[in-house]
Amino acid sequence: MKPHPDFGELSLTRPLEPAMLEAFSAGPARTLEDYQQAMALRAAVYMAEQDCPYEEEYDGNDFSCTHFLVKAGASPAGTCRVRWFADFAKIERSTILPVYRGTPALRVLMAETCEVISRKGYRVALAQIQARLWPVWSRVFRCRMVEGRTPFDFSAFDYCEMEIPIAPHPDALTIRTDPLQIIRPEGDWDQPGILDKSAERAARAA
């Protein structure tokens, strides 16, 4: 069973309840299928609902980031992507299908996303949010609006910047983390991966 995102949930205004994690599961996209689901969710929400042009939605950053998915059972319910900078992570393209809005899907997605951000050693995340949605996001995250910045707009919406403190993870990955642990699949660093098994094979051959 997947561990509770003890550190990621600290970025939320309230802790997750066990039932939320029974109803929804979230984590990094690891397969082409996951990736296609993320793109389909964004097409449905941004292109269909918000009338965002295709070339603005798929902006050239989708192969340079980590996508996250939240699912209700096997059904994709929402997605976001994270781009990684030197000392901050940037959460973008957060999307929940209309049918799952008002459910814990968004909270589970963000807790698991922040858990990975925390485990990677980051201490702050940045998000550019549609200014009209500040009341929504400030109820999801323990966050603050970045002060002293000029509001900006693109794709026909006004935006502002939101800063989300990320909890320090006691087992944050570092440059001296076990080499086999660090090459395990993103977000699944505590389970032996396929390359751990390959190391056993090499040991047996020797």
Place this chain on the structure above:
Amino acid sequence: MSEVWIDYAGLARRAGEFQFRRANFAELEAGLALGEKLTGQTMATPASILWIESLTGMAGWVTGDPVDGVFITVPLSADGAAAVRDGSFAPAWPALAHICCQGDPCGGVYIGVYAGTTKESRRRVMMSAGVTRVEFFAPVPCFARGATQDGKRSMASLGFRAIDGGLPDLWGQDPLPAAQEQAA
């Protein structure tokens, strides 16, 4: 409402004189387990205290190796101090706007836990709590919950009194008079 700028280095130095140090995660786990055992109360999770500690730079303090004393103190923003009084402050999961992040002005202090397993560690806890209160946070109010009868007695001895209308079992101490501050 009065506020104070926290002298973080001075605070750590003074706490160190009573053999207190800022706790890492494992020490917080041990300290909070100790607090739960001694008070019979459910504490905030170590992860939550670590989050507060990381933002405030002064929340989680322990003494002893292995840990035999713990002192959790949350610096509050002015909004946070008001939230303690009106009951909207969530000690185990405070709103970001209610805590005094490192470098911001502090509008009050909330003492979450203070407990020690031995007579000596309890003495160190009480001394460090009292001294840091007077020397670093005198201009602002201080709050705590009366979890046990022993706790209530020790708070009363420090000049705290029960406050109605805020968090359950809330006790508080007004800003200290300047004369007391200067005499410390």
